[in-house]
Amino acid sequence: MTEMVCAYSDTRDQTLVDYLYDEMPRADRAAFTAHLTACLHCRSELEALRGVRSALEKWTPPEPQYTTAARGVSAAPQIAGQPAGRVSWWRDLPAWAQVAAAMLVIGVSAGIANLDVSYTSGTLSIRTGWSKAAPTSAATAAPAVSHADLVALEQRLRSEFDAASLQAASTPAAAQLDEEMLMRRIRALVQQSEVRQQREIALRVGQLASDVNFARQQDANWVTKNLAQLKNRTQLTQDKVDKVDYFVHQASFNR
């Protein structure tokens, strides 16, 4: 015979939780197992709570898009196996080239922004004006760099580039290997991207189908419900008509 209302002790809810998570002494567990065989109420609740636990397993948080370790809470060195941070291509350039590039960027930006820097009467003033025409006074037009300086810079640039080319040529195998590795990585990335896109499209289609089905089911439920209401109202109206008809008939009969 099974119990419809549980007559377990006051700690029944807690014992159920103990049992659910298997965190109880063996003897207590055996006792509650024996109770379960007789108590339908506890048995069905236990089954439902197991279902809840099973559903909870499906909830996974999204992947974090960063790692705290890579950012570094401290000035710790890079850990082996940890993906290295993005290395910028410009780090490979010589320092002077980086400085030259920075100066170029600043110069171009200042030019675009129509930056006017002046130091007069012991006061430094910086003005910007996108619409203001650039001053063309003789003082500002004076060249700050001589022709000889430019020639020297050009020569230095050429020698640096030659040296870099020579270094690359001296290790052709390594360079080729790097190139092959790079191409392989690019191909792998492209392939991964295609797979992701295909998955996403398939998933979106599946989701759309699921949403359409859900909406269709809702519509069907709504139509069925309204039809039932309509039928009910029709029946009520019919009853009223029948009643009126009956009274009319009775009245005419009495006369």
Added chain:
Amino acid sequence: MTWSDEELVAKSIGGDADSFNQLILRWERPIYALAYRVIGREEDARDVCQETFLRAFRALGGFRGQAKFSSWLYRIALNLCRDWVRRERRAPTVQAPEDMDILDLASTRGPSESIEDLVARKDLARTVERAMAHLPEEQRTAIILKEYHGLTFQEIADLLGCPLSTVKTRLYQGLSVLRRELANHELVP
């Protein structure tokens, strides 16, 4: 060689910054998952996760090892989550990062899992997330610590500073609410 948490803590206190980085790598994901499940917002969970490690790093000298390092870390994270909930003065937001979720799920799809199964799993996950968001904070926290972090009742009680019986009651009540919510979607009997 794999160092224990406590050994890595000792080395970190001794000035070995790499050891603390190893602790971060080991515990970052669980702490982030805890924060995300408690507060329900990806970006804020990231902030809480970072802040947790930052605070842990600053307070490392005061860690005496009475509790496990993970419990200590969980406590910091939970306090930060609680601060967040109080500051926001609201229940956790159910975020629906559609694109992220889809890609995330698509990438975790098993080779034998069909798209229909995947969609069903995603729907279920969303329903669970919404149901969890309806729970009071203390019930939600107890369930998260038990279900997703595998803590014992006693560990949860220590962490939340409440009696063992309270933890069990919170779990029972929370699971019962979830049961009703999920039953509305015909997901449990």
